[in-house]
Amino acid sequence: xxxxxxxxxxxxxxxxxxxxxxxxxxxxxxxxxxxxxxxxxxxxxxxxxxxxxxxxxxxxxxxxxxxxxxxxxxxxxxxxxxxxxxxxxxxxxxxxxxxxxxxxxxxxxxxxxxxxxxxxxxxxxxxxxxxxxxxxxxxxxxxxxxxxxxxxxxxxxxxxxxxxxxxxxxxxxxxxxxxxxxxxxxxxxxxxxxxxxxxxxxxxxxxxxxxxxxxxxxxxxxxxxxxxxxxxxxxxxxxxxxxxxxxxxxxxxxxxxxxxxxxxxxxxxxxxxxxxxxxxxxxxxxxxxxxxxxxxxxxxxxxxxxxxxxxxxxxxxxxxxxxxxxxxxxxxxxxxxxxxxxxxxxxxxxxxxxxxxxxxxxxxxxxxxxxxxxxxxxxxxxxxxxxxxxxxxxxxxxxxxxxxxxxxxxxxxxxxxxxxxxxxxxxxxxxxxxxxxxxxxxxxxxxxxxxxxxxxxxxxxxxxxxxxxxxxxxxxxxxxxxxxxxxxxxxxxxxxxxxxxxxxxxxxxxxxxxxxxxxxxxxxxxxxxxxxxxxxxxxxxxxxxxxxxxxxxxxxxxxxxxxxxxxxxxxxxxxxxxxxxxxxxxxxxxxxxx
Amino acid sequence: xxxxxxxxxxxxxxxxxxxxxxxxxxxxxxxxxxxxxxxxxxxxxxxxxxxxxxxxxxxxxxxxxxxxxxxxxxxxxxxxxxxxxxxxxxxxxxxxxxxxxxxxxxxxxxxxxxxxxxxxxxxxxxxxxxxxxxxxxxxxxxxxxxxxxxxxxxxxxxxxxxxxxxxxxxxxxxxxxxxxxxxxxxxxxxxxxxxxxxxxxxxxxxxxxxxxxxxxxxxxxxxxxxxxxxxxxxxxxxxxxxxxxxxxxxxxxxxxxxxxxxxxxxxxxxxxxxxxxxxxxxxxxxxxxxxxxxxxxxxxxxxxxxxxxxxxxxxxxxx
Numbered sequence: 084x085x086x087x088x089x090x091x092x093x094x095x096x097x098x099x100x101x102x103x104x105x106x107x108x109x110x111x112x113x114x115x116x117x118x119x120x121x122x123x124x125x126x127x128x129x130x131x132x133x134x135x136x137x138x139x140x141x142x143x144x145x146x147x148x149x150x151x152x153x154x155x156x157x158x159x160x161x162x163x164x165x166x167x168x169x170x171x172x173x174x175x176x177x178x179x180x181x182x183x184x185x186x187x188x189x190x191x192x193x194x195x196x197x198x199x200x201x202x203x204x205x206x207x208x209x210x211x212x213x214x215x216x217x218x219x220x221x222x223x224x225x226x227x228x229x230x231x232x233x234x235x236x237x238x239x240x241x242x243x244x245x246x247x248x249x250x251x252x253x254x255x256x257x258x259x260x261x262x263x264x265x266x267x268x269x270x271x272x273x274x275x276x277x278x279x280x281x282x283x284x285x286x287x288x289x290x291x292x293x294x295x296x297x298x299x300x301x302x303x304x305x306x307x308x309x310x311x312x313x314x315x316x317x318x319x320x321x322x323x324x325x326x327x328x329x330x331x332x333x334x335x336x337x338x339x340x341x342x343x344x345x346x347x348x349x350x351x352x353x354x355x356x357x358x359x360x361x362x363x364x365x366x367x368x369x370x371x372x373x374x375x376x377x378x379x380x381x382x383x384x385x386x387x388x389x390x391x392x393x394x395x396x397x398x399x400x401x402x403x404x405x406x407x408x409x410x411x412x413x414x415x416x417x418x419x420x421x422x423x424x425x426x427x428x429x430x431x432x433x434x435x436x437x438x439x440x441x442x443x444x445x446x447x448x449x450x451x452x453x454x455x456x457x458x459x460x461x462x463x464x465x466x467x468x469x470x471x472x473x474x475x476x477x478x479x480x481x482x483x484x485x486x487x488x489x490x491x492x493x494x495x496x497x498x499x500x501x502x503x504x505x506x507x508x509x510x511x512x513x514x515x516x517x518x519x520x521x522x523x524x525x526x527x528x529x530x531x532x533x534x535x536x537x538x539x540x541x542x543x544x545x546x547x548x549x550x551x552x553x554x555x556x557x558x559x560x561x562x563x564x565x566x567x568x569x570x571x572x573x574x575x576x577x578x579x580x581x582x583x584x585x586x587x588x589x590x591x592x593x594x595x596x597x598x599x600x601x602x603x604x605x606x607x608x609x610x611x612x613x614x615x616x617x618x619x620x621x622x623x624x625x626x627x628x629x630x631x632x633x634x635x636x637x638x639x640x641x642x643x644x645x646x647x648x649x650x651x652x653x654x655x656x657x658x659x660x661x662x663x664x665x666x667x668x669x670x671x672x673x674x675x676x677x
Numbered sequence: 678x679x680x681x682x683x684x685x686x687x688x689x690x691x692x693x694x695x696x697x698x699x700x701x702x703x704x705x706x707x708x709x710x711x712x713x714x715x716x717x718x719x720x721x722x723x724x725x726x727x728x729x730x731x732x733x734x735x736x737x738x739x740x741x742x743x744x745x746x747x748x749x750x751x752x753x754x755x756x757x758x759x760x761x762x763x764x765x766x767x768x769x770x771x772x773x774x775x776x777x778x779x780x781x782x783x784x785x786x787x788x789x790x791x792x793x794x795x796x797x798x799x800x801x802x803x804x805x806x807x808x809x810x811x812x813x814x815x816x817x818x819x820x821x822x823x824x825x826x827x828x829x830x831x832x833x834x835x836x837x838x839x840x841x842x843x844x845x846x847x848x849x850x851x852x853x854x855x856x857x858x859x860x861x862x863x864x865x866x867x868x869x870x871x872x873x874x875x876x877x878x879x880x881x882x883x884x885x886x887x888x889x890x891x892x893x894x895x896x897x898x899x900x901x902x903x904x905x906x907x908x909x910x911x912x913x914x915x916x917x918x919x920x921x922x923x924x925x926x927x928x929x930x931x932x933x934x935x936x937x938x939x940x941x942x943x944x945x946x947x948x949x950x951x952x953x954x955x956x957x958x959x960x961x962x963x964x965x966x967x968x969x970x971x972x973x974x975x976x977x978x979x980x981x982x983x984x985x986x987x988x989x990x991x992x993x994x995x996x
Binding site for chain 1: 687710713714715716811812815881882883886892957958960961962963964965966967
């Protein structure tokens with residue numbers, strides 16, 4: 084992510100352009116701007132103007148921000164370094180993206196504690212629905228006009244809103260947890276009543292052919308603890324409602340009490356099949372806040388590991404997806420391949436699934452001797468296996484009739500629902516964050532972005548197979564071009580400091596001592612850091628208040644958006660298609676609930 | 678009197694043998710799948726895992742035999758009994774060797790087999806219905822639709838063989854194949870029969886009544902312990918049954934050079950059992966409606982055409 088000054092320089096003229104546009108179109112007033120460390124234009128907007136501004140950003144041809152990436156909030160009440168004079172008790176943060184040039188924009192809305200209401204954006208972007216529910220659940224901010232503002236990740240009986248600063252963080256800050264029988268019963272009833280609350284059952288629904296079936300939260304094909312309430316007519320699906328939150332661990336809240344460094348292992352567990360891929364956006368964000376430049380070798384090691392994990396994640400996806408349509412063998416073959424890839428990871432990091440190998444300022448250690456030979460072996464091994472899968476699965480007639488044309492959505496719908504990653508590229512939209520904003524040196528590597536012309540289950544599987552080949556290409560270049568040099572930045576905030584330096588001079592020893600005892604003090608600021616993760620865009624929005632812990636860690640995960648699209652994709656399909664559809668969108672429940 | 682006793686011993690021997698073979702198949706299937714799927718399969722209990730069946734049996738017998746409070750208790754218990762009984766009864770008409778077989782020369786042997794497989798559908802439907810659970814109900818519904826439709830062309834497919842032999846008796850059918858197996862003149866009868874047979878045994882790719890990916894376990898979702906065990910053994914017994922009938926109808930039964938008839942018979946059904954297991958390792962599962970249209974739109978016309986051509990050839994004196 085190299086040079087921050089150049090990036091900010093590039094962004095400045097564009098930011099001015101947006102300002103002028105807003106003025107010219109006769110909108111209420113040019114929105115005040117805030118400086119951030121990531122160069123993403125950040126505008127402050129009054130809550131009354133929000134709908135108009137967002138409508139303008141989405142539909143005006145000069146703006147054309149058609150994708151809503153994220154809605155979140157920040158509790159600003161105990162923040163020392165207020166980012167802007169408009170800042171009040173709470174801030175809503177809207178993050179939008181223009182896919183043509185990959186430009187991002189952030190709109191912030193200040194809210195006073197006495198009036199925590201904002202208009203809903205569900206009419207503009209359908210995926211605002213879940214984001215707003217999450218914000219309501221976590222911060223207690225209401226959205227006027229929201230169709231279904233219920234708690235999302237926390238149970239209905241939960242008291243308080245966890246991400247508020249006055250909500251306790253650890254179990255020792257409160258009395259013993261008890262669950263009275265009445266609450267337990269109420270929770271059971273809440274689970275039962277959800278279909279009615281969500282409007283799935285109308286009062287006059289008396290057709291005996293219609294059946295409500297609960298898939299999950301414990302079901303063999305749901306890839307984790309997800310509950311799908313399915314309304315069936317025979318085997319035809321009339322409506323589906325995903326119910327999430329069973330895997331919620333409060334990673335964002337945990338982030339607020341961990342030191343900047345000790346939060347890294349938690350990120351590994353967000354998308355638990357993608358290992359270090361999760362460290363990537365987090366450490367890049369912290370480095371940008373701290374102004375650390377990562378040495379070239381460390382950057383390339385990061386790419387190497389991330390691409391191996393992309394292959395691992397895609398292999399798991401492929402095997403389980405194929406098993407979901409009833410083909411039982413490929414899952415065993417891909418797990419054999421995954422084992423080989425995990426052996427590589429183990430040889431380099433010493434861990435397998437969750438190595439947490441990235442550090443603020445570099446990676447934990449240099450590559451071991453003979454690593455390139457092992458990687459080359461893997462590079463020679465996998466393509467043949469991929470060819471086999473091509474023949475065994477992708478050309479199988481039954482597999483084709485089960486997946487071609489099933490669970491289709493258009494490019495327009497994909498953008499409106501915030502679908503990213505292979506699911507978006509299958510519609511023909513050529514958007515890959517590694518190309519749009521090359522981070523960590525992806526611009527020095529050659530690779531193609533596979534696309535298709537219709538996003539059905541088949542092509543979504545196809546994309547992953549093609550991406551694995553591209554990842555192999557990237558890995559090969561990493562092996563060939565691995566630069567020499569240090570794997571950790573020489574910077575007082577880099578964690579941990581290089582050992583040789585610590586043992587040599589006092590200027591390194593003191594920061595090391597401070598970092599190791601208190602943790603690094605990261606300068607105040609805000610940064611968003613996005614990567615092309617295995618499943619789509621993974622963004623960490625980090626807020627530092629100039630202390631040893633993050634003030635706010637927002638984790639935007641691709642699976643959250645993708646899961647929300649299930650109802651749209653499956654209406655009118657058959658029950659068996661639903662399984663193919665949820666298999667093909669590639670989600671991990673830990674990635675959804677965080 | 679002694680003749681009756683011998684008959685009884687023979688019948689018991691065959692039925693016991695079939696049940697044990699079916700149980701043994703659970704082990705064979707897991708080892709074979711393991712082989713095809715690049716893994717080991719059960720290999721810990723006994724030599725190469727051969728005692729795995731014993732371990733499984735002990736486990737399944739000692740599991741809680743639970744009837745859910747919301748199920749219809751009488752039918753719920755009767756369903757697995759129907760499935761296992763009808764499948765095992767189907768073996769009564771199978772001629773194993775010229776001398777071994779319970780009633781191989783029953784004059785309606787083939788009809789008896791078709792009747793028994795049809796009856797076993799009831800077990801599956803009743804299981805799905807009496808469980809009073811949505812997944813089981815969907816599984817039962819699928820089973821009813823699938824098996825009723827696949828039976829139609831299964832029946833039509835075998836008529837070709839009956840026309841060539843002029844008898845429903847399975848031993849007569851085997852005798853008629855002394856010179857040429859019926860697979861040759863009846864190849865287009867054999868294909869729909871085998872496919873319908875897989876569907877009758879509801880094995881992958883036709884295991885939609887179970888459809889584990891969407892229905893949990895389909896019609897036997899609510900079953901546990903030995904009641905589940907009976908479905909399980911019933912499924913494997915019906916694999917053996919379908920393989921035996923395929924061999925009898927199209928592959929000359931016990932006929933074969935050099936080796937004793939019993940061995941030939943065993944080899945042939947072994948081949949088909951292996952084929953069934955290989956199918957499970959290789960193919961994905963079609964969707965319910967695709968399965969139905971495949972049956973009605975492709976297999977049914979194929980078996981009718983086969984019937985018409987067989988008839989025409991016989992009338993013209995060639996066949």
